[in-house]
Amino acid sequence: MLCLGIESTAHTFSCALLERRGKKGRILADVRRIYRPPEGEGIHPREASRHHAENSPHVLSECLASAGVGISDLDIVSYAAGPGLGPCLRIGAVVARSIASYYGIPIYPVNHALGHIELGKMLTGARDPLVLLVSGGHTMILAFLGRRWRVFGETLDITLGQLLDQIGRYAGFASPCGPKIEDLASKSSRYEPLPYVVKGNDVSFSGLFSATKQIIPGGLETACFSLQETAFSMVGEAVERALSFTGKKEFLVVGGVAANRRLSEILQSICRRHGCRFFVSPKEYAGDCGSQISWLALLESTRKEGAKLEDTFVRQSWRVDSVEVDY
Ligand code: AMP
């Protein structure tokens, strides 16, 4: 079965073609174009959606061409229906709906966060992991129980990706700033104390954000190092407690921030202590991409028919723990 997946929740417009044979998936093509705001600025939803609208025909045709596939070969089409930025989500939905209605192809609106999790499982081979989803839009610890992904800890304010991006922007870099912060952090080993806030099993980054800004004049590399050590240790503490509580023997990190080597190092040492296997999404597929959307729809199509066109909405706030999983 062949599926076209369309991702447009935030900065990335991506189309991917995946094939499912039984439980196995294969990525035939995954093409992306990323909206980059001016240095020092964040995502402007209207500008990002304009970027997606302008780039969507090129990304789609490049994707089909690189897989050597025509639209008539598609069995299903899918798009990320949320959570995300409304104007951006609508572009992906319109492209998917146009293809579905014109060519009579079943359409699957899917949850973006669930796509991160399922593609991570498919690519790493993890079967029943505790999952850490760390990206621009999420900071969540999740475990599967009773047909749903349940939350065992999350951020109370901004996400880990937002924290890194906002500090980077404050220092004058262009978003996304995670790789730049990682690079600067690796050049220092001097720790400046910063607010460490874990409440119950949730984390809060807003105090850390304000305090990091204040130490930047004393040295950007030291500020980045201290920021990473503090934020990643907070997440590590919550992960460790969730591992003890759930007793999971596998752990998987997904989302754009999963590309960070220092974060993996900290999480790997926690897994070692708990006799737990450590998995991390391959860097190329850790951040937002059409493959996540396509693979999730291929899984959902094993259990349900496509949606009616009149039900192909977008939902800006669509929590992953509200999705009933029946595949
Ligand atoms: P996503 O929303 O899943 O596409 O993830 C995007 C987020 O991942 C942005 O906030 C980036 O700054 C962040 N990111 C990407 N690469 C890295 C990295 N090497 N270290 C930390 N954060 C990263």
Ligand code: MG
């Ligand atoms: Mg994402």
